Amino acid sequence: MKHKAETVRYSQLVMPQDANVVGTLFGGQMISWMDIAVSKAAHRILKNSPADAAVTRAIDATEFKEPVYVGEWVNFEAIVTNLGRSSIKVNIKAFAEGRHDERRLACVSEFTMVAVKQHDDGTYTKCLHGQILDS
Template sequence: MPQDVLPENKIPVIRVPAMPSDLNQGGTVFGGWIMSQVDIAGSIPAAERAGGSIVTRAVDSFEFKKPVFAGDLLSCYAEVVKVGRTSITVHVEVYAQHMVKGVVTTMAVTEASLVYVAIDERGKPRAVPKV
């Protein structure tokens, strides 16, 4: 798990506050909402690299060691780490920033590697363009 500090010299692909509608019955943010943000974040550099449509093929794993609360600001950092013939693997790191009376606490929330596949107009795998 990354450190509890935002990565330096990197720009998050998504920054979004958790809303009350994103909470589970226990009052903390629903893990599925965070997983959705991770998938959206990973898809952005994957689609750019693929130069077109992609679908999510696989995700390695998720762990949630600390809760996220309504109002926390979620930041997702995503980076292409591997390009295959038709697949693109993206690593995503997620941080939450909790703000109380002007004091900001940053926590590493989760990370995952996701495999996206470039698809053609029939939904079949297509080769990722060479760079």
């Protein structure tokens, strides 16, 4: 099935429990939220495919560009950039947004997801997804 590249959006509010020792968003929390947004993009690509889900295979070239503070929103934009036989490459950008300022680019990364199929015994294995990215 052919798919057009579509930007998937997801947002999170930074709460005190998300902060590190200097009061900014903990990098591990940022990556966790990015993983959720990327999973949403992969989920959409896998609709009407033989795959049951997609799992994270690799996180490449993550760059933290600006700090994000408690009380700010992080707005994620994920877009599928390439499809392999079982893999899905997704680029993601995270923008911080405070109450009184413009949004700013806080983090960028590239994820590789892999399509998986669930078996009767509950285990998952990699599978071919059969999807094509329409350029």
